[in-house]
Amino acid sequence: MRAFKILFFAGLLSLSLNAEVVTKTSTKSSTGEGVGITREAAINNAIIEAVGKMSGVNINALKKSHTSSTSDNKGTNIQDSYSEEISRATKGRADTFEVNSIEQDDKGNYIANVTIYKTTTTKKYKAPGQSASNRRSITVFNATPDIDKRGIGNNLQQQIITDLLQSRKFNVLERDTPGYYEMEKSLIKSGDAASDEVYKLKNVLATDYILLFSVSDIDGGVKKSNLTGKTKVEVEMKVDYRVLLFATRQIKFSNTLVMKTTIKDDSITADTALIEQIAGRISSDILNAIYPLKVASVENGEVVFSQTLNQGDTYECFALGKAIKDSYTKETTGRVETKSGDIEVVRSTPKLSYAKITSGSVKVGDICRPLSNGSGSGNGYTIGRDANYKIDENGGVNLGF
Known part of the structure; x- marks a missing residue:
């Protein structure tokens, strides 16, 4: 614990070293x-x-x-x-x-x-850390209308923010606690603050992307095995989300997730596990759409990425060819992709991940996407699974437990 405290405060000190006027x-x-x-x-x-x-x-x-x-x-x-x-x-x-x-x-x-x-x-004022101009900015909003589901939505929002921050690809902006900023502004403008503190004002970033998500359905139940007599908790959640380009209000990405988890524990733990899975899927979708995973280096037969990935995750990688334009709009719709191989993440650090090449020959600059194993599960979540719940005439939800 003592060592942890030393590291924690050392980290805080390092964050403030480069802050200056x-x-x-x-x-x-x-x-x-x-x-x-x-x-x-x-x-x-x-x-x-x-x-x-x-x-x-x-x-x-x-x-x-x-x-x-x-x-x-x-x-x-x-x-x-x-x-x-x-x-x-x-x-x-x-x-x-x-x-x-x-x-x-x-x-x-x-x-x-x-x-x-x-x-x-x-x-x-020079803000501490890396320059914000090197990254795109995103704001995450919980748009869940049902007050009974907003608590789950708030937990999901926090997990999505955590995942996006750990990717080190976005400036994740805060918009839910304006009162705290107003208090700090009042202090800076008062006579108690040093005169140079005023230069911290008027540096707020405007967002590039807005992520709106809504928890539309969530339910769970306990299923008992007829053979063993053991029970397990099953929780299913439906989340709608979209990514908007703020400057034009264009919807750049939209999806609906219906995900289910089974855990031999209480429902709180099951909810937590499901939230982590959904947040991981949403973050992965956004990153793959805006920042496709790209091979940064190949060292000693291992593929290196400049972000944190989960150990055991599998990806298929592609070499990029010429750009293709839409015949009607003349917009570039993508580039010709030729599969170069498959990889599996073997270890990671807070800033780097390493993967072994399981097939093919992967090179620097190739892009990689999550690989499904064909059974509907890959990288810890379900991909493309149809919803298995039914809505009863009285408005209830039958999950088939």
Whole structure:
């Protein structure tokens, strides 16, 4: 337990090491040339030209500015008196300048060359961990309408979130507890927080995908064996789910799962096992649709993946060929796939998984999909099984127990 606590707090410390406010200072410059009958007029016209090049500001405002300052050989008095005029006339888009050269032609006119500068300092909060821009964002919503089933839906939502996080492919966003964020915002805006804490605000990510699911049916019962007299719990659940692309509200993926589990234990354990199976199936469907499992490396005869997979899971792998377009819409519908082999996961870590090649020759870049064993079960869940329940006339559900 002591070792666990040390590791736990060390993990929390490592998460906070890279959180910081980054300060960045940049200076823009622009050069202009001007002619005038006096030294000051030539410099003024050169500044006007430089400002126009830098930002296209209203240079008439600068033309109206004037000064009665005198200049010396270093031009320091000119710089001091003009800096305020530059900042005012350009609305802060330029704040100082320097005279590069000034000459007088044979007609007595002055020709000045100046460079103006605008220095900007910005601060930005750098969130700890990997950059969110490297991953797509997804939000998971429990849309179960029946209040009696929402508790199961909440457990399923938590398990789906856990599975998606462990895949390390998504930014999984939180939308169910806005009150806690409001409390934290109030603290940051109060006088008690350090001034730089305000840069943590306005960094909330908008989602790319919305996962909506609904637990539409769930039932269970106890079945007793006539031969052994032993009982077992059977639980069946029906879940409808869809994935929406937020920007366009397009439904990108939709499915209905009817899954059943049998366990020699109490119904609570059975429900938990069924929730884990359904969450795993939904997460797997989404990952395979958006991020098909791809071979990252082949080392010492083992296939390596950059995510956590379940030991014992089996997959079939395919080499990708040319892209195929729909004859009518001209959209790319996929790529020609040639089966390269079958694999079985033999071990995994929090970030990597290793599989042995059971047939064929699998290469880096091949994509892999869950392999059914033909009996209706594979990778711990039922694939494509028809619902075996019947709805009675009075609205009850007969599971056939």
